[in-house]
Amino acid sequence: MAELNILEAIRLAMDEEMERDPDVMLLGEDVGRKGGVFGATEGLWAKYGDKRVLDTPLSEALIAGAAMGAAMYGLRPVAEMQFADFVYPAFNQIVSEISRLRYRSNNSFGLPIVIRMPYGGGVHGALYHSQSNETYFTSTVGLKVVAPGTPADAKGLLKASIRDPDPVMFFEHKKVYRLFRADVPDGDHVVPIGRADVARPGKHLSIFCYGYMRICALEAAEMLAREDGLEAEVVDLRTLRPLDTETLLASVARTGRALVVHEANRFGGFGAEVAATIAEAGFESLDAPVTRLAGPEVPGVPYHHNLEDWFMLNPAKIVEAARSLAAY
Amino acid sequence: MAELNILEAIRLAMDEEMERDPDVMLLGEDVGRKGGVFGATEGLWAKYGDKRVLDTPLSEALIAGAAMGAAMYGLRPVAEMQFADFVYPAFNQIVSEISRLRYRSNNSFGLPIVIRMPYGGGVHGALYHSQSNETYFTSTVGLKVVAPGTPADAKGLLKASIRDPDPVMFFEHKKVYRLFRADVPDGDHVVPIGRADVARPGKHLSIFCYGYMRICALEAAEMLAREDGLEAEVVDLRTLRPLDTETLLASVARTGRALVVHEANRFGGFGAEVAATIAEAGFESLDAPVTRLAGPEVPGVPYHHNLEDWFMLNPAKIVEAARSLAAY
C-alpha cells in the first residue's frame, strides 16, 4: 500500500504495465522529455526510451490514427491528448475508425488502445482547458469510457483499460490530480471496467456522480448527514460506458430518489442517459422525479473566477439540490 | 402552393434565400456543377455562378472553418457536408469554434451559418452512409439543431435557419428526400426554430419523433387506431435544440405516456434528453415509465439487407413498443 495522489497512481499504472508488457507504448504531445504538461509521464521517457515514450508532433488526428495502426500491428498504445478540449481534431479517427473497426471487420481486427485525457474545470482554464466532454464518447458505440475519482481507482482502472482488448477513453479530472493522497494497493491492482462503486451507503436518496464530483458529493453527503439528518448514498459510476445499471437500479430501489450530478452541461449530457435509464427501468422505485444537477448551458467554462465559480458545481450546490429532492 | 418532395423543398428554400439576400452562399463537395450527390443544389450553380455555389476541395474542416471566416466577414454561408457521416473532420471547427464564438467573444461576433447534412439509414449505405449522429450536436451548447420531416417544414425551417443569426445544424433524412410529395406554401414560408409540431393528436400515449421517424410514427398511429383502438399523439420535435419542452410536457400531461423514438442508438442518444426532461418535469403526469425506442447498440448500420432491416426502426416496431407502453 502506498499513499498516492491520482497523478502518481496514473503514472505508476503506466510504469507497471510497461514493465509487464513490452507492447505497451505511450505517445502524445510533450509526454517524453518533459513528462507531460501535468507530469503524468514523468520519468518514463528516461526509463523506456524515445520510442516507447514518443513525443509526437502537434497533430491529434495523427496520435489517434497512428495508435490505431500500431494497435493493428500488435502494440498496445496509450495515447495522451494534452487536454480533453483538444481531442476534436482526432474525432474522426476515434469515432469513425477506432470505435468501429472490430464491428465492421466482423472481429478480424480489435484495438487495445487507451486514450487518456485530462478534463474538467475549476482550474482557471477557461473555455478550452476545462471541458467535460465525455458525452461525445459515452454516446459512441464501440468505445468504453472511464472516469476515476480516487487514486486506487485511477491505478486499477487504468491497468484494466490498458489490458482491455477494446478502445477506452480514460478521463482524468485535472482538479483532483493532486488534490489528495490515499491508499493505493501495490502491484496487480486491477479494477474491472463496468462496475460502479457505492462510495457511501445511504437510505434517503442516491447521488450518482463520477470524477471530481465524487469528492463533492461525498462532502455534500457529510453536510446533509450533519445538518439535515439525511443519509445520501453516493454512487461513483467510475465507468460511464458500459454503465453499471444493476448497481444504479439497486441503489434507487433502496432510496427511491435519484440525483444525477455532473460538471458537463445538462442538455444532452451524460446525466440524461443515467436519468432516462432510471426513469424507465426504475419507474416503480421512484418516489420523486429523477433530478439532474449539471453545469450550466454555456459553451464552456468562462475564465474570470467570478464566472468560473458561477459555472462550477460544488458541495453546496449538491446539498441544495439534494434537499429539494428529499423534500419532494 | 406547390406539391414538392423534401429535396425539392430544400432546393427551393436555398434558391429563394439566395435571390433575396446576396450574402447567402453555398459551399461543399460537388455542390456546384453536379448539383450535389443528392441533387439538393441542382441548377443553383448555373444560376448563381461559381463563387456563390462553390465546389470545395475534399476538406470538411476547410468547409466549416471557411464558412466561419466568411460569416465573420458578413456572409451567410450554407455549407453542405456530403453525408452526416463525414462531418467528423470538421468537428473541431464546429464544436471548438463555430458553437462558441459568440459566447467567448462576449457577443462581438455572431455566426449565421447553416450546415446541411444528409443523414439516416435504410438506404443501403452501411456504416458510413447511414449515420444518425445528431446527438453530437444536440449536446453541444451554442448550436441549434433542426431535423424536418415534411416538405413544408423542410422549406420553412431551412429558411428560418438561413436567416438565423446563429449556427444551425440542419439534418436531412436521406430516406425521405424523395419519399413523397406534399403541399409547400409558396414564398416566404418560414417555420420558426424551436417549435414542435403535433402531427396527430391523440389521448392514449404520446410518440415523440423527428425526421423519417415522423412518417413511421404516423403510420404506426394509424395501425394502433385501426387495430387496437389506441389514439397515439404524434409529436414531431422538428427542432432538437432548443427543444420545445412546453409542447412536449403538454402532450404528456394529456396522455400520461411517452414513447420517444429515434433511429440513432439508444445509449446516450438524443432520446435520453427527451426522456429525462419528461421524467423530471412531467413526473406527475406519467402513468407509465417514459420509454425509448431507438436504434440498436452497434457502431453503425450494417450493410446486408438482412442486417439493415434488423437495425432500422419501422412502423411495426413502433406499434409493438406503443402496445407495451399502453398496456403498462
Added chain:
Amino acid sequence: MAELDPASALGHRELGLTDEDVLSMYGHMLLARAVDERMWLMQRAGKIPFIISGQGHEAAQVGTTWPMRRNQDWMAPYYRSIASAITFGMSAEDIITAHLAKGDDVSSGGRQMPGHYGAARNNIVSVSSPVGTQVLHAVGLAMGAWVRGDDMVAITSFGEGTSNQGEIHEGMNFAGVHKLPVIFVCENNGWAISVPLERQVGGLSVAARAEGYGFPGVTVDGGDPLACYAVARAAHQRAQRGDGPTLIEARVVRLTSHSSDDDQRRYRDPAEVEELKEHDPIPFFSNRLRAAGLLTDEADAALRAEIKTEINEAQAQAEARPDPDAATAHRWVYAEGAD
C-alpha cells in the same frame, strides 16, 4: 544478343523482373479488370446495389504493390483498390463475396458496403469510407514496426481529392520526421467525383507536397505497370534501408463514373470521356508485351479464358454462400467475454 531481343526493350529485367513476373503482373491486371466488369454486370442485374470501380487504376495498383512482401508487409488500401487487394492476396471470390455481402465474407461478413476490402490474414487493413483515414493507419503500422525494430514496409493509397484531407498532412509529416517505412500512393485520376484536379489541388501536383515533409515525391505514369513498379521498388528499398517514406503520384484515368450512383456525363466533357479508352492501361500493357514478344494472341486469349472461368466459378461460389444472419448483427461490438 541482348540488343536484338525485343523483350529487353521492356526494361523489366533491369528491374529484376523475369518474363514470368511481367506476365503475372499482366494476369493480375486482367483479373482485377474482369472482377470489376463482372461486378458492374451484377449491379445491372440487380444483384449488387452499388459498385465503385478500379477501372483505369489497375496498372498503378499492380505496379506499386508488386514489390510488397506478402504476409510480411502491410497495406491500407482504399475503395478502388481491387487490383491492389488481389496482388496482396485476396481472391476474386473474396472480392465478389464482399460485394454480395455474404455472411462469411472475409472483409466484413456483409457489414460493409461494396468496395470496402480488408483481410487480416493478408495484412490488408479493412477499408472504411471517410476518405484518407487509412493513411494514418499505414503510418501507425510503420510506427509499430519501427518501435519493435521489425522489417516491415506499409503501403497506402488514396485519390488526389483525398490528398486534401488534413489527416494526410499529419500522417505524412510524422512519417517524414521519423523516416518511417511507409509508401504513400496517390492514384490521381483527375477527378474527385465531379470536382476536377484544378479545383482540388493547389499547385496541381500531389507529389510536390512530399518535399515539404522531407522525403521524395515522384510522379509516374500510372498507366505503365513497370514504371510504377520501378518507383515502388525504389520506395520499398528506401523504406527498408531506414531512409523513410516516399510519395508516389500515379497519374491514372477513371474509366467509369465515380460509382454506380454517379453519371459523369453530367460534369465531364464528352470529348474527354470519349478519349478515356485510349488511356486504358490494359491494352497498353498488352501491346507492350506483344511488342516484346512475351505475349501472343493465343496466349492472351488463353489467359483471358482462364480468368473468365475463374470469375465464373468465383461468382457461383460466392452466390452460394449464406447470407448474414440477423441474429449475429449485434455481435463483435466489443471483444466477446470481455464485459
Added chain:
Amino acid sequence: MAELDPASALGHRELGLTDEDVLSMYGHMLLARAVDERMWLMQRAGKIPFIISGQGHEAAQVGTTWPMRRNQDWMAPYYRSIASAITFGMSAEDIITAHLAKGDDVSSGGRQMPGHYGAARNNIVSVSSPVGTQVLHAVGLAMGAWVRGDDMVAITSFGEGTSNQGEIHEGMNFAGVHKLPVIFVCENNGWAISVPLERQVGGLSVAARAEGYGFPGVTVDGGDPLACYAVARAAHQRAQRGDGPTLIEARVVRLTSHSSDDDQRRYRDPAEVEELKEHDPIPFFSNRLRAAGLLTDEADAALRAEIKTEINEAQAQAEARPDPDAATAHRWVYAEGAD
C-alpha cells in the same frame, strides 16, 4: 549625398518606409515588450494566474503586420500575437484588461484566458485555444472578400508546431486553388512547448510546404523587422493583385518558457537558453537604428519612458475596471431575442 547617409543603409526607404515609420515600428516593438514584461510582473504578483508571452517574436509580428491596412484588412492571430494585435490597433490597456479578465474587456469580457486577443472593431478575430483553427478563419475571411469582390487581405499567424495540424493543410490548399488574398505567417521559434523542430517538422522547413500548394513560401529572419516587412509587403501586394497567398516562415526565438506554467530548463539545453538573449530582436533593431543615425540614447530613453508611463496608466485603468458580473455569465450563447 545618399551614399554618405548612414540611414540609407537601413534600406527602409527602398521599401517605401519613412524614418518616422521605422521609428514607429520600433515603438510598437517596445510597447509590445513592455506590456509583456508587465504582465509577467503581474503574474508573479498574483494578479494574473497565467501568461503566455510574445517575447522574441516582436520584430516578426510588427514587420509582418505593418503592411496591413487598419480597418480594412483582417487578422486572425494566435496567443503570442501581442505585438501584432498592437500593430492592428489594440491598445496596451486592451491587452492588460484582457489579462485581468475585466467585465468590459474588449476581447471577451473576461471569459477567455490570458493570451486570447480579439476585437471586432479592429478586424481582429478572437483567438481560441485549439492551435491552428484560426488559419481556416483567415482563409474564410479571404474567401468572403473574394466572393464579394472586395479589396481585403487577411493575415494569420501560428507556430511551427501548429503547422502540423491538418486544418492548416486544408486551408492552405484551398487558398492555393483559388489564389485567395491571405498571408500565412509561421512564427518558427524552434519549440512547441518541449518538442523541438526536428521532432515536429518533417524536412525542417515550414516555408517549403507552400510550393506544394502552388504559392511561394519564404523564410525570413524574424529578428529583423524590416526583412519581415519586406516579405509581408510583397505578400500583401501579391494578394491584392489577385495572385494569391504567401507563406512566410519567420525564424524567431522564444525568449521565455512556453508559458508561466512551463519551465524550459527541464527540456532545453542550458547553453541554448543562455544564448537566447543574443537573438533578442529589440536590442538588434535598436542598434541598427542607432547605427543608421535614426535613434540616439536620449531619444530611446525618452521613448521608453513614454511607454512606461503608458503602461502604468494602462495598468491602473485596467485594474480600476469592474470585474465581470456572474449574473451575465449565461448571456450571449445565442443572439438575444432570437429564440
